[in-house]
Amino acid sequence: MEKNNLKYINTIVIMCIFCIYIFINLNIKNMNTSDDAIFLKDFKLNYNGNYLSFFKFRYQEWTSRSIIEYFLTFFVQHIMLWRIVNAIAMTTVSVLPAFIVKKNPTAFDITLNFLLFLLIPIGIIRETGWVATTTNYLWVMACGLVSVYPTIRYIRDQYVSKKMIFFSLMLSLYANNQEQMVILLILIFSSCLFVLWKSNKKTGLVASFLGVSILSLIYILTCPGNEARTIVETRTFLPGFPEYTLLYKIYLGYTTTLMHLYYNLDPFIAFFSLSITALGLSRFRNWFHTILSCLPMVIYFFNQSIIEKITKNYNLSDGDWHLSLTLIVTIVSILYILSIYVTCTNMQQFIISLIMLLVGLFIRMILGFSPTLWASGNRTYFFTYVIFMMAVLFNFSKINRRNILSPIAGYYVALSVTACIIVKSVLILISAN
Template sequence: MKTTNEKIRNSSGIILLCLLLAYLIYFNFSIKLTGYGDDNSLFLEPLMKNFSGDIGAFLANRYQTWSARLVIEFFVLISVQHYTFWRIGNTLAMFIIIAMPALMVRKKLPLAIGLIFSVTLFNQMPLGMFSETGWISTSVNYLWVLAAGWLVVYPLLQLANGKNVFILTYLLSLLALVFASNSEQMAAILLAFTAGCLFYSLFQKKVNVFKFIPYFIINIGNLLLILLAPGNRVRLAEEVPRWFPDFNKLSLFRKIELGYSSTVRNLFFDGNRLTLVLIVVLIIVALKKKAAIWQQIWLWLSLALWLVFGPLQQTLAARVPYIANILSSFNNYGTTFQLSELATWQAEIWLTLALACFILGVVMVMESGWLKLTAAYLLLIAIAARMALGFSPTIWASGMRTYTFTYQLFITTVLLALADNHKFLLKDLKKSKLMLLCAFVFVCFGIYLILQNLYTL
């Protein structure tokens, strides 16, 4: 029997879910899609002019000459021809991305509160990245893929905990995986996540190995499809002279370093707003639970490094030669780091320190041992997923959109930390249902105003 408080809590969450969906419908159906960027030049025009609208012929040619994202681009091609299809799909994708994290921690964090945090943290992402190459192509390649990834994660977690998964949910997750793993970054993330779930299941002796096998087959199959695509080699030959003429001269080590330094620099050295909000949220949690100084110190150090090498970098660089020297170490090859020269290690050391402080801060603020390991694992996957761009000559040309999955993993990890500390947070939040509702509406309106300036509505 549910208590009155539980019923109120559940109804509040459902009301907020409905408000969120209504808001997303309004937003996505307000956008004026005029076919610009890649939406038009790479998809709609070639499809109609060169292939007379034949999607199969278009995709076969793309696989041979450009890309292995056959499943994803099938939906891009449908979307550039039928805007209503895209509007519905993008509404569902954004709804899943915001709602799923809150739904998955609802046993510890009330759904209404989880939604407030989820939508607020999502709002901190640099949302302008979704307009970089065209609204449709960018959103289908990243937002839709991310949403599909969430549909894969839920049943995997159920299997890892030895729970039964409804057959329709299981089959839907496999179909979602076919779509999601057609993206190189998401394929790597989901492969690592599936392996982690299987390991946890084996360790807890809740073994259901056979149900994990289809996930590995689909994931590895899509990775092979990508690796063996003739179009990738053709594309590489075209993009190297255009975007990164020296790319083929880079060693394996230099490509790894390039991916690592560019990723961590964006998170901690470029004044990233999302990182700041995540750090501040974690500090509030640490203060709320009255964590020991040695547990809090990592978060305060992380905040200090974000400030010094972020918004204050130019001011401090003009007064402190050491900081100016570190900042000058960054270049198009990552940094000037050389294993044989200790003097070139400085930028790499500070980058690693900033990342390590953040990871330690997240781990220290958590209560559960398994959640600590999970958080660290997810954050490392997040970094590795973006590091893979070091093997692409378009690492700089691809823009901010390549951080989408990294940002979402960071957001999810912080939401896990909030859920793990629910007993410290709910003391005050339970008393202010109306405030939460007002905050949610305010946040949604804020998102709309921000996006209205970024996209043509």
């Protein structure tokens, strides 16, 4: 009976979230701008709406994202359908992580997931046009989460239907068509395969998903368009890229990623830091641990006060090494890790949290191996934000709700108020633009 009530309440919460996203998407004005307009014009004028000719050219001269671009081409011509599907994708990313990190999430977990997602800067999913950016990042993330979910259920000994497996496999084809996501999925499915092997469970399910990811990676690596595009973008955006050493590319990916996270007025990172402090205060052990758990918020506000100085003194695109900056962001990272350590109830929780955060950083750091490191903009951080969001959800799921103290309640209230302000600001923004 209690389980049915939980399912009923969760369904109501999810439907409410979906309605909010439908409302937001229906209020987006001035579609078909930026890359959306360019893409539509190129498809209709230069290729007379011929899908085969258009995708053949794109595959040979520009990109391996054939599946993604098919849907991009379709939905840029059918905006009302895009609004509905985009609302579904936003709901998926706002809800499904809660079910992945916790076997039986409550309405609290789902709402927390939703509120954290709202804090991800809206500019990330509209940076190069609404349709172009969402189909390449938001929808990819949604499909990636759906493709992972059956494996997570199987590991937990939950029922996985054949329909769920088939549906997830189909969506995994879309998710694996994006370079960052295919690497992320290979990491996830490989880890799950190891866990199942250690547990003496059948590995056929996860092996099939891993196989799709590996084949997709081969498709990406052998696509002639990716090589041609790299040559063009190197010449356009980063002429010195071919001379960069392996170590310098790692340095670029590492430093630019952490610079963005630490030295930006970012509400998501602010509440990520606050979540660590709230968890630490709610698990009061001694004053030393309490002070350590407060470090993230101190660091965040200190970083905001020196943003202008940092950005003025360090120009990472000049091709030079800035070891002092690397040292600064590394020290800040270590302090964050120490703070997370004292908020965890055991070593297993800390290790899982740390792995999630490192994977989130890694999936953006690999952009250091691309000449579009600067041209790709902030949208390449979207996957990092979602993984960080899941790390917060994971740590909150370990709280004994019967002993929730005021710091957690205060965090939740502050998060709710901020999210409401952001929703209102987004509605004003999209209505004006």
